[in-house]
Amino acid sequence: MENLHIDPTDEEPRVDFNAENGILEISGNSYPEDTSSVFKPIIDWLTKYTEGSGKKVQFNFKMEYFxxxxxxxxxKILKLLEDYHLNNDGDVEVNWYYEKSDLDMFDNGEDYQADVEIPFNMIAY
Known part of the structure; x- marks a missing residue:
């Protein structure tokens, strides 16, 4: 499977999904007018990547704003990862990075953490 790399724009995030090592990262800003078209290749790639079982996935969210x-x-991405973790023997870990002073980003991470049954780390920088 090929890696997925999407360069960022002012309104769209940077995406680096490495199929060889299972490190998946999305970073920057995300406030596009049409999120469906922006996230379709991301969700399609992740759906294909999580076919089968037993892969290690480290998903790093390093968002500034969304x-x-x-x-x-x-x-949707987190639910896909949770399903893979619980039903396909996937070794999934989520890292939610947030700036220490950004309480909104911290709160968002906590909300996501409460919604899924996967290892979820809140990482301040």
Missing amino acids: NTSTFVKFQ
Whole structure:
């Protein structure tokens, strides 16, 4: 399977998904007008990557800002990872990075953490 790399724009996040080592990272800002078209290749790639079983996945969220429609897409990604972890013997870990002074990003991470049954680390920087 090929890696997925998407360069960031002012409104769209940077995406680096490495199929060889299982390190998946999304970072920057996300407030596109059409989140469905932006996140379709991301969700399609992740769906294909989590076919089969037993892979290690480390998903790093390093977001500075995202809008409500992106929040929903992140929920979908996390539910996909949770399903893989619980039903396909996937070794999944999520790292949610947030700036120490960014209480909104901290709260978002806590909300996601409460919604899924996967190892979820809150990492301040």
